[in-house]
Amino acid sequence: MAEKIQMKVPLVEMDGDEMTRVIWQQIKDILLTPYIDLKTVYYDLGLKKRDETDDRITVEAAEATVKYGVAVKCATITPNAQRIKEYNLKQMWKSPNGTIRAILDGTVFRTPIIVKNIKPFVKTWERPITIARHAYGDVYKGVEMKITAKGRAELVFTGEDGRESREVVHDFAGPGIVMAMHNMDKSIKSFARSCFNYALDQKKDLWFAAKDTISKVYDHNFKDIFQDIYDREYNEKFSDAGIEYFYTLIDDAVARVIRSPGGFIWACKNYDGDVMSDMVATAFGSLAMMTSVLVSPDGHYEYEAAHGTVTRHYYQHLKGAETSTNPVATLFAWTGALRKRGELDGAGSLEQFACELEQAAVHTIEEGIMTKDLAVLAEGEKRMVNTRQFLEEVNARLGR
Known part of the structure; x- marks a missing residue:
């Protein structure tokens, strides 16, 4: 031997x-x-x-x-x-x-x-689609509360100096539910750099999708951090590698993904990545082939x-x-x-x-x-x- x-x-x-x-x-x-x-x-x-x-x-x-x-x-x-x-x-x-x-x-x-004798359920997909999933925060670290009576729910932040910032979540006319979730700039920056580095390693285009038109602070923060790091650290590297990065709304991304031939990396926030990775795995065939x-x-x-x-x-x-x-x-x-x-x-x-x-x-x-x-x-x-x-x-x- x-x-x-x-x-x-x-x-x-x-x-x-x-x-x-x-x-x-x-x-x-x-x-x-x-x-x-x-x-x-x-x-x-x-x-x-x-x-x-x-x-x-x-x-x-x-x-x-x-x-x-x-x-x-x-x-x-x-x-x-x-x-x-x-x-x-x-x-x-x-x-x-x-x-x-x-x-x-x-x-x-x-x-x-990918294997030749198992065809994707989405007939346009010719090359694999990689899902990049942020692995911190959002609903996975959400704090939830059941509202049992009429009243006001507020989001309160107390700084180290004792100052408070408040936002009214909702004035409840009766029973309901409420949830707060968070993320950290440090974690989002790590997510962005991991995605950019992996795209360069794989020589594949990178998409990032969120919903900043509705979530004008939370999702917009993700969008801004990605764009800032890309402009300062990765623009030239992506150009030299012949690949591109772009941001789009999550619903637009879903429509584009279904019509695409594949072959790119799709970066998603934590919950979006959880859902979309199962969708991509199933549409290509099996989680056991992922x-x-x-x-x-x-x-x-x-x-x-x-x-x-x-x-x-x-x-x-x-x-x-x-x-x-x-x-x-x-x-x-x-x-x-x-x-x-x-x-x-x-x-x-x-x-x-x-x-x-x-x-x-x-x-x-x-x-x-x-x-x-x-x-x-x-x-x-x-x-x-x-x-x-x-x-x-x-x-x-x-x-x-």
Whole structure:
């Protein structure tokens, strides 16, 4: 056998939960360690280990990502009340992804994986559309209140000097609801720089969309910060790269996206990005065919699959049943991290291997061999296989 590809700097490896944890190990055994002298700094982010360490291990994994620059993460459980009982947890721990995003101050970029025999539901789309989602604030940190009687709701800000600023939210004639949400200029600036840097890295046009005509302070602040940073720091760089940046209203963006051929990055505020990434993933085929990378403005990268831990398949797996779980997004998390590691370290053979492994996975599906979820979507001749069989078919094509 040929000598294994060497790594100069390790990846930060974050293991996860349930079926994706099983697939994680299969990918390493079948497609990575036979070819690469794989070096990783390993963190077990499985729910039991997070509970044992009072979730300190998640923080340590994020801090290691800052140190080493590139991480790859398996899907993890964000516990609810049912999970607390199932795993006998000390408390309802926060989302690991939320913790990591906060420490890296990053933006999530999600891109569909394109194969020829699965056609997008939007017939104009020829190239993948990347959603850049701001990962801080808005409704996700909203403060809500149920109004039970007639009265006035006000937004009040008290400065350190004791001075108050007030805005009337609404004079309620009866019961209703009210919500306040916030964001930080620092976080918006990080979001903007991550988007501009990623657009340059990918050599793709960047769109940013919000609703400043209605939200004349909140959304307008996003718009102004993006434009100011672009004008001062990125205008010439974008021109030299032959790409463009522009702002448009979110409703106009939706109309333009549907009629476009794709091939660009669409930056969205937190909630908009949550919704639009699912829309793009579904319209291109499947969340299991969607890559996800968290990029910090300082140039740190954390790659993962865009989907969850596939709980239903895991329970079948525990009973000894065969499962046909799609491993492609998890595989592409590994290839994305390995390619970036190779790029940063000047390790061309590692970059090339990552690209060839992705091509082998795509060719396997295009030759009609796929897991159950894709068999429902794909055109032409197809043969449904289980997860391990799919990875072995990918390996056979990689060997060629």
